[in-house]
Amino acid sequence: MLRRTIAASSLIIVTLAVSACSGGGSSEEETYVEESPAAEPPCADPLADPVTLERYRSADRALKAALAAGRADPIEEAQKAVALGDFRLVAAVTVEGIDTREFGALCALRGGLNPRMARVVTYYGEDGEPSPVPSLEPGDQPSDIASGTPDRAHGDGLVAFARAFNAALISDPAYPYRDVCRVLEPQDADAVGKDLGSAHGAMVRAVSEVPKRDYGFPDLGPFSIGATLADAARRGNVAAMRRMLDDEARSHKKEGSSTKPGAEVAQSSAILDAPDLFGMTPLAWAMAYRRGDAVRFLLARHASPSGAQCQALVDRDSPMQIARSMGWLGMVRRMKPMVSPEDYAALAEGPKLADGSKGSFNSELAKLGDRYGTIFNKDEMTRHSLTFKVDAMGKMASCEFTPKSVSPEFDAEICKLGRTVLEWLPGRDSEGRPQGGEGKVMIRLRGA
Numbered sequence: 001m002l003r004r005t006i007a008a009s010s011l012i013i014v015t016l017a018v019s020a021c022s023g024g025g026s027s028e029e030e031t032y033v034e035e036s037p038a039a040e041p042p043c044a045d046p047l048a049d050p051v052t053l054e055r056y057r058s059a060d061r062a063l064k065a066a067l068a069a070g071r072a073d074p075i076e077e078a079q080k081a082v083a084l085g086d087f088r089l090v091a092a093v094t095v096e097g098i099d100t101r102e103f104g105a106l107c108a109l110r111g112g113l114n115p116r117m118a119r120v121v122t123y124y125g126e127d128g129e130p131s132p133v134p135s136l137e138p139g140d141q142p143s144d145i146a147s148g149t150p151d152r153a154h155g156d157g158l159v160a161f162a163r164a165f166n167a168a169l170i171s172d173p174a175y176p177y178r179d180v181c182r183v184l185e186p187q188d189a190d191a192v193g194k195d196l197g198s199a200h201g202a203m204v205r206a207v208s209e210v211p212k213r214d215y216g217f218p219d220l221g222p223f224s225i226g227a228t229l230a231d232a233a234r235r236g237n238v239a240a241m242r243r244m245l246d247d248e249a250r251s252h253k254k255e256g257s258s259t260k261p262g263a264e265v266a267q268s269s270a271i272l273d274a275p276d277l278f279g280m281t282p283l284a285w286a287m288a289y290r291r292g293d294a295v296r297f298l299l300a301r302h303a304s305p306s307g308a309q310c311q312a313l314v315d316r317d318s319p320m321q322i323a324r325s326m327g328w329l330g331m332v333r334r335m336k337p338m339v340s341p342e343d344y345a346a347l348a349e350g351p352k353l354a355d356g357s358k359g360s361f362n363s364e365l366a367k368l369g370d371r372y373g374t375i376f377n378k379d380e381m382t383r384h385s386l387t388f389k390v391d392a393m394g395k396m397a398s399c400e401f402t403p404k405s406v407s408p409e410f411d412a413e414i415c416k417l418g419r420t421v422l423e424w425l426p427g428r429d430s431e432g433r434p435q436g437g438e439g440k441v442m443i444r445l446r447g448a
Contacts, residue, residue: 048310056086060119067121067158074164082174087277089169089181090162091118100181104163105170107181109278110214110288110325111316117277122158177277179220179234214326215288229271233282233298236291241282245271245301272301275308275317283307283319287328295319295331305335306343313343321347329431347430351390351439354423361421361441368417372410376447386418386441392434394426405445414443 059080066072081087091100091113098113098120100106107113167183169175220235232240248271273281283303286294299305305320306313313320320339323331324347336344376382384405389397399415418441427437 055084056088059084059086063119064121067161070157072161074161075168078165078168078172081169082172087169087175087177088117088119089113089166091120092162093120093123095124100166101184102162103159103166104184105166105181106184108214108216109180110322121162176226176228176231179231180216180278182217215285215322229274229282230276230280230285233286233291233294234289236286236289236294238293238297241294241297272298272303273308275311279307279311279315279317281307281319284317284322287319287322287326287331290326290328292331299335299338305338313339314346324428324430324432327432332431344430348428348435350427350437351388351394351424353439353441354425357421357423361418364417364421365414368410368413372407372413373447375407375410376405376445378447381444381446384443384445386414386443388418388422388424388439388441389436390424390426390439391436392426394424396422396424396439397436401443 063072063077066077089100089105089107090103091098092102093099093115094102098115098118100113100118102124107117170178170181170183216234223231223235223237223240227240229241229244232238232244272283275281280288281303283295283298283305284307286298303319305318307315307318311318315321316325320332320335323335332347382403382405385400385402387400387402391397396419399418401411401415404411422439422441424439426434429435
C-alpha cells in the first residue's frame with residue numbers, strides 16, 4: 001500500500017491492487033491482530049525468534065549511534081555482524097523499496113529485499129536526500145572512515161561506510177549467500193555513485209545498468225566445505241543433499257534425541273523446511289534454479305510445497321509459488337496433491353498494477369486535487385474504492401467509484417483518469433494462466 005499526500009490540496013490517496021481470487025483474503029483489509037509468540041507455529045526461521053530479533057535490533061541501534069557520531073568502522077562492524085551470525089546487508093529505504101545497490105551490493109531475489117533482510121540505516125525521499133540526518137554530540141569528531149564532515153554522515157560518508165561494510169561482509173569466508181548477493185563490480189558501483197542529479201535518482205538510473213535475475217547468480221562458484229542443504233539445492237547436487245540428510249538422521253538417532261514414533265520425520269521436516277535469511281527453504285532454491293532432480297528428491301523426502309511452517313503457500317518465496325511464477329506448470333501440477341484444494345485455489349491472483357502505474361496516477365490525481373480539493377469536507381477523511389473489471393488481456397471493461405463523493409463531476413473525472421493512466425496486468429489462475437478479474441485502487445479524500 002502506498003500513501004501520498006498531494007501538495008496543493010489535501011486529497012490523500014492510497015493505491016492498492018486487490019486480489020479477486022476465491023481462495024485468498026482481500027488485501028483491502030487494514031485490520032491487524034498481533035498474536036502472542038506462543039500462538040505462532042514452530043518455525044526454524046531465526047528472524048522469527050524474539051531473542052534473535054532483539055539482539056539484531058540492539059546491534060542496529062548501536063550501529064546508527066556510531067554512524068551519527070562518525071565513529072563507525074565498516075570492517076569492525078562487519079566482523080561484529082559475522083560473530084553474531086547476522087548476514088544482513090546495510091540498505092536504504094527508497095521510493096522504490098529496500099535497496100542495497102546505492103551501497104555497493106546487489107541481491108538477486110524476485111520482489112527485492114524486505115526490511116527483515118537488511119539493516120536499514122536511512123531513507124531516500126523523493127527529493128533524493130537521505131533522512132534523517134543524525135547530529136553529533138558536542139566534542140565528537142568524525143572518524144577517517146566516515147569520509148566527510150559530521151553533517152554529511154548520512155550523505156557521502158554513509159555511502160562510503162555502507163559500501164565498505166557490505167564488501168567486507170560478503171567477502172568474509174563465513175558469508176553463506178555469496179551466490180545470492182554480491183559486491184557490485186567497480187564499473188557498476190561507479191555508475192551508481194556518479195553525480196546524475198539526486199542520490200536517489202542516480203541509484204534508480206544505475207539499476208538499468210546492472211544485470212537482473214529473479215533468484216541468485218548463474219555462476220554459483222565452488223561447493224564449499226561448510227555448504228548447507230540450500231547450497232546443494234541451488235547446485236542440484238542430489239548426492240550432497242542425500243548425504244547431509246542421512247548424516248543428520250543418524251546423528252539424531254545416535255544421540256537418542258527421541259524414541260517417539262514420527263519423531264525422526266519431524267526432525268527431518270525441520271531440516272528440510274528451515275528458511276534462510278531470504279525466507280527460502282532448500283526446496284524453494286531448487287525451484288528457483290529449476291533443478292528438477294533436486295526438487296524431486298526433496299519432495300520424496302517430504303519437503304513442504306508451502307515452505308517453512310511459519311509460511312503460507314501463497315507467499316512469494318514458497319516453493320510452489322516460485323514454480324508457478326516461473327511457469328513451471330508440470331511441477332505445480334506434481335505438487336497439487338500435496339496441498340489442500342483451498343490452498344491450491346488460493347494460488348490464483350487478481351489483476352495487478354503495472355510498474356510505474358501508481359506513480360503516474362498519483363501525479364495526475366494531484367492536478368485533479370488542485371481543482372476539486374476545496375469542495376471536500378475539511379475535517380473528515382473519507383474512504384473510496386475505484387474498481388475496474390479487467391479482462392484476461394489486462395484491458396479495463398468497466399469502472400466504478402464508490403461511495404460517491406459530494407461532486408459528481410469529480411467522480412466522473414477520476415474514473416476517466418483511471419481508465420487513461422492506469423495499466424493493469426491480467427489476473428492469473430492457480431497454474432499461472434491469464435484470466436480476468438477485479439482490480440481496485442483505494443482513494444482517501446480530505447478537503448484543502
